[in-house]
Amino acid sequence: MKQRSVAILGAGIMGCCTALMLARKGIDVTLVDAAAEPFQGASRWNEGKIHLGYLYAADRGFRSARHFLSGSLSFRPLVEQLLESSIEPTIGQRSDIFLCHRDSVVDVQSQWAYLQAVDKLVGEHPDAANYLLDSRHCQSSKIATKEIGNLTNHEDIIGGFNVPEHSVSTNTIADMFVNALNNEPRINQVMNCRVTSVCSTNSHGHESWKIVDSTGESGNFDILINALWEGKLAIDKSAGLELPFEWSHRYRRALFIQTSKLLDVPSTIITTGAFGDIKNYDGHEFYLSWYPSGLSAYGTGICPPAVPRLDSTERDQLVSKIFSNLADYLPKVRRIQKYLDTCRLEGGWVFAAGRGELSSPKSTLHRRDEFGISQLGGYFSVDTGKYGSAPWLAKRLADLITG
Ligand SMILES: Cc1cc2nc3c(=O)[nH]c(=O)nc-3n(C[C@H](O)[C@H](O)[C@H](O)COP(=O)(O)OP(=O)(O)OC[C@H]3O[C@@H](n4cnc5c(N)ncnc54)[C@H](O)[C@@H]3O)c2cc1C
Structure with a gap:
C-alpha cells in the first residue's frame, strides 16, 4: 500500500510531538514553521506547569480539571518515550x-x-x-x-x-526535542516558511492538500495537520473549518x-x-x-x-x-x-x-476545556490548550491517522 504523505504546520511542542510519533510509526513527515528552528515560541518560553486543574478554581463545574487530567498524567511517560x-x-x-x-x-x-x-x-x-x-x-x-x-x-x-x-523547565525540554528531531531521518524540517493559507484538490475521489506561503503553493499531502497555535485560525478558515464560538x-x-x-x-x-x-x-x-x-x-x-x-x-x-x-x-x-x-x-x-x-x-x-482536535477529511487542526496536553493530543492524532 502506498504510504500516506503527511505535513505538519507548526514546530512547537504540539507539532514536534506529532511529527516524532508519526516518524516512529514509519511515516515520513514534513514539518513546517515560520521560525528558523523548532521550539522558538511559547513551547520554549513558558512556565511549564503541568496542570492538574488546581489553578482553575473559578471553573466550578471542574470541566477544566477533568479535561487536563488525562493529558497531564501521561505527559512524562509520553515525553520520555519520544x-x-x-x-x-x-x-x-x-x-x-x-x-x-x-x-x-x-x-x-x-x-x-x-x-x-x-x-x-x-x-x-x-x-x-x-x-x-x-x-x-x-x-x-x-x-x-x-x-x-x-x-x-x-x-x-x-x-x-x-x-x-509541579512544573518542568521548558527551555531544557525544548533543547532535548530539537536534538531528537535532528536525529530523526523521517522528519523533513522546512523552516523560515510562513504559511498564509492551505487548499485542497479532489481528483477521482482522492483528496490532497497544498500549503501556500509568500512564494506560492507547494506539496501534495494526503494529511495536513495544523498545529500553529497563534496562527491556527487563519489557516483553519482557509481550509473551510468552522471556527470556535469565541x-x-x-x-x-x-x-x-x-x-x-x-x-x-x-x-x-x-x-x-x-x-x-x-x-x-x-x-x-x-x-x-x-x-x-x-x-x-x-x-x-x-x-x-x-x-x-x-x-x-x-x-x-x-x-x-x-x-x-x-x-x-x-x-x-x-x-x-x-x-x-x-x-x-x-x-x-x-x-x-x-x-x-x-x-x-x-x-x-x-475555563479551559474546549481544546482538542478538529477534522475535515484529511485536514486536522489541533488546539493544544495547555503545554502538558500536547503529547497526549499528539498520540491521539497519530492513532487517528494510522488507524
Ligand atoms: C508566558 C507563558 C506561560 C505559560 N505557562 C504555561 C504553563 O505553565 N503550563 C501550560 O500548560 N501552558 C503554559 N503556557 C501555554 C503553552 O506555552 C502553550 O499551550 C504551548 O506551548 C502551545 O504549544 P504549541 O506547539 O501549540 O504552540 P507553539 O509552541 O506556539 O508553536 C506554534 C508554532 O507555529 C509557528 N507558527 C505560527 N503561525 C505560523 C504560520 N502562519 N506559518 C508558519 N509557522 C507558524 C510558530 O512559529 C510556532 O513555532 C504558557 C504560555 C506563555 C506564553
Missing part, C-alpha cells in the same frame, strides 16, 4: 504554594473546597502514579498564618495552600533566570486572577511573571494582534517592573535579583477559546 531519555532533571521537585489574594475571583473558603475536590479527582485517576512525581497519595493542605508570614507580609494575602502540582490571543512576557547561588525560594503563585508567580526549577533556574506587566498584546481577531517591540530601555524598565511588582508580595524575589547570573525577558502567545480580563470572574479564560 526523547528516549528521562526528564527527571527538568522537574521542579517541590510542589507549588498558592497564596490567595483578597481580590481573587474565588474566595479562600471556596478555593480550599475546590482544591480538596481536585485532590480527589487526581487521586482516583488510574494514571495518577504517572504524573511528574507519583501523585496517588498527594493532597493539598492549608498553610498556617504564621507560615504565610514567612513568605509574605502583604495585607492583601488572606490565605495559603500547599498544592501538589477566542483570544494574548502575548505574555516573563523572566527566565539563572542565579549564581543555589536559592531555596519556593515556587509560589498568587491566586486567582491577574497576579504573578515565582517558579523554582532546581534552585538555580527560575521563572518570574507579573501578569499585568507582562501582558504585551491582547486581541480577539482571527490573526493575533501586533506585539509592540521594545528597545533596550523599555526592556530594562519591564524587567524592573516585574521584579518590583512581584517583590511587593514575595520579598524573597529580591534574593533572586541579588544573585542574578542571566536574566532573559522572553514572550509567547497564549491562544484560548475564551476571552476577557483575568481579574473578572466572568471571564471565560477561567
Whole structure:
C-alpha cells in the first residue's frame, strides 16, 4: 500500500510531538514553521506547569480539571518515550504554594473546597502514579498564618495552600526535542516558511492538500495537520473549518533566570486572577511573571494582534517592573535579583477559546476545556490548550491517522 504523505504546520511542542510519533510509526513527515528552528515560541518560553486543574478554581463545574487530567498524567511517560531519555532533571521537585489574594475571583473558603475536590479527582485517576512525581497519595493542605508570614507580609494575602502540582523547565525540554528531531531521518524540517493559507484538490475521489506561503503553493499531502497555535485560525478558515464560538490571543512576557547561588525560594503563585508567580526549577533556574506587566498584546481577531517591540530601555524598565511588582508580595524575589547570573525577558502567545480580563470572574479564560482536535477529511487542526496536553493530543492524532 502506498504510504500516506503527511505535513505538519507548526514546530512547537504540539507539532514536534506529532511529527516524532508519526516518524516512529514509519511515516515520513514534513514539518513546517515560520521560525528558523523548532521550539522558538511559547513551547520554549513558558512556565511549564503541568496542570492538574488546581489553578482553575473559578471553573466550578471542574470541566477544566477533568479535561487536563488525562493529558497531564501521561505527559512524562509520553515525553520520555519520544526523547528516549528521562526528564527527571527538568522537574521542579517541590510542589507549588498558592497564596490567595483578597481580590481573587474565588474566595479562600471556596478555593480550599475546590482544591480538596481536585485532590480527589487526581487521586482516583488510574494514571495518577504517572504524573511528574507519583501523585496517588498527594493532597493539598492549608498553610498556617504564621507560615504565610514567612513568605509574605502583604495585607492583601488572606490565605495559603500547599498544592501538589509541579512544573518542568521548558527551555531544557525544548533543547532535548530539537536534538531528537535532528536525529530523526523521517522528519523533513522546512523552516523560515510562513504559511498564509492551505487548499485542497479532489481528483477521482482522492483528496490532497497544498500549503501556500509568500512564494506560492507547494506539496501534495494526503494529511495536513495544523498545529500553529497563534496562527491556527487563519489557516483553519482557509481550509473551510468552522471556527470556535469565541477566542483570544494574548502575548505574555516573563523572566527566565539563572542565579549564581543555589536559592531555596519556593515556587509560589498568587491566586486567582491577574497576579504573578515565582517558579523554582532546581534552585538555580527560575521563572518570574507579573501578569499585568507582562501582558504585551491582547486581541480577539482571527490573526493575533501586533506585539509592540521594545528597545533596550523599555526592556530594562519591564524587567524592573516585574521584579518590583512581584517583590511587593514575595520579598524573597529580591534574593533572586541579588544573585542574578542571566536574566532573559522572553514572550509567547497564549491562544484560548475564551476571552476577557483575568481579574473578572466572568471571564471565560477561567475555563479551559474546549481544546482538542478538529477534522475535515484529511485536514486536522489541533488546539493544544495547555503545554502538558500536547503529547497526549499528539498520540491521539497519530492513532487517528494510522488507524
Ligand atoms: C508566558 C507563558 C506561560 C505559560 N505557562 C504555561 C504553563 O505553565 N503550563 C501550560 O500548560 N501552558 C503554559 N503556557 C501555554 C503553552 O506555552 C502553550 O499551550 C504551548 O506551548 C502551545 O504549544 P504549541 O506547539 O501549540 O504552540 P507553539 O509552541 O506556539 O508553536 C506554534 C508554532 O507555529 C509557528 N507558527 C505560527 N503561525 C505560523 C504560520 N502562519 N506559518 C508558519 N509557522 C507558524 C510558530 O512559529 C510556532 O513555532 C504558557 C504560555 C506563555 C506564553
